[in-house]
Amino acid sequence: MRLSILKYLAVATALLSLACNQKEKTLVSDGPMSQKKYLGYVDTRVGTAVSIADITVTEVEEPMGYVSPIVGNPSALTHWTPQTARWTDRVITVPVPYWYDQEKIQGFRGTRYPNGAVVGDWGPMSIMPMTGDVIIDADARASKFSHDSEVAKPHYYSVKLDDYDIKTEFTAASKTAFFQFTFPESKSSSVVFDGVYVPGYYKVIPERNEIEGYTVIAGHFKNHFVAKFDKKFETYNVDLLPNVVDQNLVPDGFKAKYYNNDKFEGEPAVVVNHSKLNYNWLKEPAEGVNADFFSVEYTAALVARHTGEHTFELTTKDGTRMYMDDEMVIDQWMYRATGTNTFKVNLTKGQQYKLRIEYYDGSSTTEMHLRCAEPVEPNPQLGPQMALKGADGNAVFVTFATKDQEKVKMKVGTSLIDIEQARANMDEEFPNFDFTKAVEKGADVWEKELNMIQVEGSEEDKAIFYTALTKCFVNPRNLNENGRYFSPFDYQVHEGGQMYTDLSLWDTFRSLHPLWVIVKPEETTDVINGMLNAYEEGGWIPKWPNPWYRSIMMGTHGDAVIADAYVKGIRGFDTELAFKAMLKNATEKGNRGFSGRVGIEYFNDIGYVPTDIFGFYGEPVARTLEFSYDDYCIAQMAKALGKDEYYDDFMERSKRYINVLDEETGLVRGKKLNGEWLPPFDKSISVWAQGTDHDTEVYYKNHTLLVPHDIPGLSNFMGGDDKLIEYLDDFFEQDMYYVGDEFSMHAPYMYNSVGAPWRTQRVVRDMLAKYFFNDVGGLPGNDDCGQVSSWYVFGAMGFYPALPGTPVYEICSPIFNKAQINVGNGKVFTVVAKNNSKENAYIQSATLNGEPYNSSQLHHDAIIQGGELIFEMGPEPNMKWGLVR
Structure with missing residues (x-):
């Protein structure tokens, strides 16, 4: 019997590997297009390393995707990914879970980090299998691994943890992960759960082979989970939290000096006293203090109650430093560096010590928790006893003996509503412990997603395309749980x-x-x-x-x-x-x-956002440009709704961008409240204008093009279409365009509007080839929830929405011989590029549904109604094609 089971598992594993790596194959027809298999082209690690392209990027940015090998359904409530770091000190400090250049895995994270962005990971949890002594600390327990052992697909991930000889595989749906651990022979195999950045509440239910619990998100709601194993626990334990530092250790409390800036500048705005530091602030920490971008200094006199080693834990968001007797013991002075920092020190009973904590807040919520484990002999039975009752702790773990190559399966349901909903989510999405079927189910979901667009071209281009398309469907995150949702806006x-x-x-x-x-x-x-x-x-x-x-x-x-x-x-x-x-x-x-809209009162009063009121972090020039564009969109909505009076008003407002365009330099320029211009190329205009003088010039050149809604107006400012073409030519030839900079993503398509569509065709085709690769360094900038990837997807198909808010697209040069889009209602829109090649990048002629087509624009109705757009391609530009607008 044992041999037959092993044979079955070997066959199942082989089939699973085949399903993960098989490339295009036609399946049974499902809708207007025969379904094909595309998952074999996808590698979710693309973008996890610094770009291999030669990219124009300023000193304050880094050309990489900031993505992770995410597993889970599209728009999942919780995605899952290997965790190589809790946060990393790069050009911008971010809590991205996975970095390709790191050599160890700390665990497998249930994450809500917006893939490719530079924000926070809210309510994560981490799971780590191991053998031998249980290690709680993520850095200490981390295991070496080889990228050669990884399989990274949107529905499945697998890796070998070399230090523990454990193969870890997992799949995930929208709210539940399903793990399969293949352990070696061990008397002590364990799985550890922690909250990554914050402590949690944990309870073990051994009679059900379950662990349940939650972590608190900014003190206002919870990430609930239920984990269920197919194997009984032999032992279990909660790593209990130290006590909060309160009046038992600091009799006089903490004196807090709050500043309404993030640099301790000037006099404190508020001075108060706290009996302890154990707070979550959604808005301001005290009356009279800013909700965001404040700084604070806490000071206290600590009197030790015992002699010996004390362990302090400080949980914060954003930057923090801690001093004891004026010696720095914690240095975490980084924006959005959420986490718990620890330090150990020997203290003497009855002796007084000076504590000082400095903290600055960036944006969103604030946390401040200070705890201390005093040198008191712990009760070894307390952890297991509290695990059965439920207790707050740094982590929880379960342990069992395993045979060689024994597979242990575990499902983890998550919920923002409550623990019972987490259990219901788990039972609904994975009702049994059939891992192979669970992986197949996830593959089916993603194949349907990828089959919405079918392309024909080189294998390399298809790999880039379908990996990019995958990233377009990870976010936004759907919070719906079986007809209910927890709202982060009213906490109900x-x-x-x-x-x-x-x-x-x-x-x-x-x-x-x-x-x-x-x-x-x-x-x-x-x-x-x-x-x-x-x-x-x-x-x-x-x-x-x-x-x-x-x-x-x-x-x-x-x-x-x-x-x-x-x-x-x-x-x-x-x-x-x-x-x-x-x-x-x-x-x-x-x-x-x-x-x-920060500065809206000034924008509405004087027509721009003044730099001397909203400088540097305030991005005043960018705000003026973007407010103008948003008003254009409001005007289009008003027109569609028949609100003509609003249309006229907001079209006028949309012209206010001209107030920050400077005739002297021919570029954007900061303007003070009194109408005085900042000096040309003044770096104080924006945090993004820092770095070298060339970096600053690149900022100004990119931002000047942020007028997608009024290219004729921008052209007129520059002296006519020929001058704008000259500006664009120099902009691209001097390599000032950074494809990862959203301000000017539409710039290559601007040629279409000024009578030079062949230049759009050449520039877009060159950029797609120069910046995007089927490689871990294959993304040219922060993907930002699929924005950079979607930029690629559109350009590769041959058209792009250069002006959202209008139902038109700008045509470029498709890299694929054929692209079919399932637009619903049984209809397909097809783009065909005849005689297409890398050399033949220029459109010679076109037909739309059999009729000659000479416009560089494509209307949305033409796409949604279905049909066929056919291009004849050639090696030289046809400067007469595409001039109709």
Whole structure:
């Protein structure tokens, strides 16, 4: 019997490997196009290393994707990924879970990090299998691994943990992960759970082979989980938390000096006393203190109650330093460096020690927890006893003996609602312990996603394309749990309705959401309804929810997403409510922790955002440009709704970008409240204008093009179309374009608007070849929830939504011989490039549904109605084609 089981497992493993690596193969027809297998082309590690391309990038950025090998359904509540680091000190400090250049795996993270972005990972948890003595600390327990042992697909990941000789495989649905660990022979095989950055609550239920618990997210809601094994536990334990440092150790409490800036500048705005540091602040930490970008110094006199080694734990967000007797013992002075830092020190009973904690807050919520484990002999039975009752701890673990090559399976359900919902999610998504079927189920989900667009071309190009397409569907994150959702905006559970978060709207309005309009129109409606629910529950359309309002980035580009969807025929949402919310963005200052359009009162009064009021972090010039564009989108929505008076008003407002264009330099330029210009190329204009003088010039040149809604107006400012063409030619020839910089992503397509579409064809084709590769360094910049990937997807197909808010696309040069898009209702839109090759990059002529076509624009209706756009390609530009607008 044992031999037959081993044979069965060997066959199953072989079939699983085949399913993960098999490339294109036609399957049974499902809809208007015969379904094919594309998962074999996908490697989710693409973008996890620094770009291999020669990229123009300033000193304040880094050309890499900031993505991880994510596993889980599209828009999953929780994705899962290997964790090589809790955070990494790179050019920008970010809590990206996985970095290709790191040599060890610390665990496998249930993550809500927005893939490719530079924000926070909210409510993560980590799981680590091991043998031998249990090690809680993530760095200490980390195991070496080889990339050769990895399989990284959107539905399946596998790796060998070399230090423990454990093969780990997992798949995941929307709310549940399914692990299969292959252990060596060991008397002590374990699985450890922790909250990555914060402690958690854990309870072991041995009679059900379960662990349940939660971590607290910013003190306002919880990430609940239930883990169920197919093997009984022999032992279990909770690594209990130290006590909070309170008046028992600091009799006089903590004196807190709060500053309304993040640099301790000037006099304190507020001075108060805290009896302990054990707080979560959603907004301001004290009356009179800013909700964001404040700094604080806590001082206290600690009197030791025991002699011996004390272990301190300090949990914070953003930058923190801790001193004891003026000696720095913790140095974590980094933006968004969420985590728990520890240090150990020998103290003497009765002796007094000076404590000082410095902290600065960036944006969003704030945490401050200081705990201390005193040198008191612990009760070895307390951990296991508390594990059965349920207790707060740094981690929980279960242990069992394993035979050689024994497979232990484990499912982990998650929920934002409660533990019972987490269990229900687990039971619904993976009702049994059949791992092979679970992997096949995940593969089916992703094959259907990838089959929405079928392309014909080289194998290398298809690998780049389908890996990019995969990244387009990871976020935004759907919070719906069986007809209910927990709202991060009012902290209530709502019946029915929709809620999405991790929308990188500042980035994704440009091409990710327009892609969804074409291939996911129904879910686009759901996303917009989720945005409107956030408006009703929190007062505003979110502009970068992660998961609640974040006061980051410029503009309120939910306006663009809604307008673009509506003018392209997306319905099923309350348009009057949406328009009301859009008007609020354009007319009112933000409140309740939402920054809105920072400087809107000045924009509406004097026509721009002044640099001496909102400099550096305030991005005043970019705000002026983006507010103008958002107002253009509001105007398009008003026109579509028949609100002519609003249309006229907001079209006038959309011209205000001209107020920050300087005739002397021919570029954008910061302007003070009194109308005085900043010096040319003044670095104080923005944090992104720092670095070398060349970096600063690149910033100015890119930002000057941020007028997608009025290219004729920009052309007129520069002296005519020929001058704008000259500007663009120099811009690209001097290698000033950074494809990862969203400000100018539309720039290659601007040639279409000024009578030189052949230049768009050449530039886009060159960029696709220069910057994107089937390689771990194959992404040219932060993917930002699929924005860079969607930029590639559109360009590779031959058209791009250069002006969201209007139902037109700009045509470029497709790299594929054929691309078919399932646009729904049994219809397919096909782009064919005849005589296509790397050399034949120029459109010679075109037909649309058999009729001659001489426009460099493509209307949305032509796509949605289905049909065929055929290009004849050649090696030389046809300067007469595409001049019709």
